[in-house]
Amino acid sequence: xxxxxxxxxxxxxxxxxxxxxxxxxxxxxxxxxxxxxxxxxxxxxxxxxxxxxxxxxxxxxxxxxxxxxxxxxxxxxxxxxxxxxxxxxxxxxxxxxxxxxxxxxxxxxxxxxxxxxxxxxxxxxxxxxxxxxxxxxxxxxxxxxxxxxxxxxxxxxxxxxxxxxxxxxxxxxxxxxxxxxxxxxxxxxxxxxxxxxxxxxxxxxxxxxxxxxxxxxxx
Numbered sequence: 001x002x003x004x005x006x007x008x009x010x011x012x013x014x015x016x017x018x019x020x021x022x023x024x025x026x027x028x029x030x031x032x033x034x035x036x037x038x039x040x041x042x043x044x045x046x047x048x049x050x051x052x053x054x055x056x057x058x059x060x061x062x063x064x065x066x067x068x069x070x071x072x073x074x075x076x077x078x079x080x081x082x083x084x085x086x087x088x089x090x091x092x093x094x095x096x097x098x099x100x101x102x103x104x105x106x107x108x109x110x111x112x113x114x115x116x117x118x119x120x121x122x123x124x125x126x127x128x129x130x131x132x133x134x135x136x137x138x139x140x141x142x143x144x145x146x147x148x149x150x151x152x153x154x155x156x157x158x159x160x161x162x163x164x165x166x167x168x169x170x171x172x173x174x175x176x177x178x179x180x181x182x183x184x185x186x187x188x189x190x191x192x193x194x195x196x197x198x199x200x201x202x203x204x205x206x207x208x209x210x211x212x213x214x215x216x217x218x219x
Contacts (some may be wrong), residue, residue: 009047024052025105026171029130030153038143048131049123053177058123063164067113075152077106079145084108089133094119110135116165146187155180
């Protein structure tokens with residue numbers, strides 16, 4: 001008869017034990033913006049350097065965030081006329097040891113590595129989210145992209161990584177040392193431009209034609 005009270009007591013004790021604390025993690029974030037069809041926009045990409053992670057300004061030399069591989073998958077690919085991935089923000093004045101930006105339909109990447117002794121990436125430790133801008137996506141939206149739709153910008157959880165200069169120490173989502181925050185381009189229609197009725201369009205066409213004939217007669 002005492003089994004029920006004992007079981008209830010054990011359950012209460014287990015419920016009172018706090019869960020394991022989430023280990024600290026650095027973070028990569030892709031911005032979200034709103035744009036109209038046919039526009040070309042710049043979307044910031046950020047890295048947040050958090051203390052207590054394997055890489056960062058609070059770690060000894062040789063264990064700083066000096067290289068990264070950022071891969072963004074975008075969809076639908078048909079809504080994007082062109083896309084490029086370049087350095088931005090705090091990495092613009094730096095000179096990389098290596099840089100590449102491979103791409104394929106629906107995906108684009110940016111890989112950079114910087115020498116720590118001469119081009120230390122100047123992160124702000126524990127900066128407010130999303131951290132420091134390190135790159136930018138330059139996206140040309142298709143004129144046929146429908147208003148009210150969204151172009152998703154999803155960081156690849158396997159290919160997106162942070163590392164030290166030599167790549168001997170990495171942070172990944174698998175290891176739990178890296179968090180990812182995806183972005184998007186929200187496609188909207190033009191606002192504040194009134195639609196012209198067929199009657200007004202006909203009048204406008206007649207006015208334009210009449211003006212052209214008048215100029216020809218004067219000539």
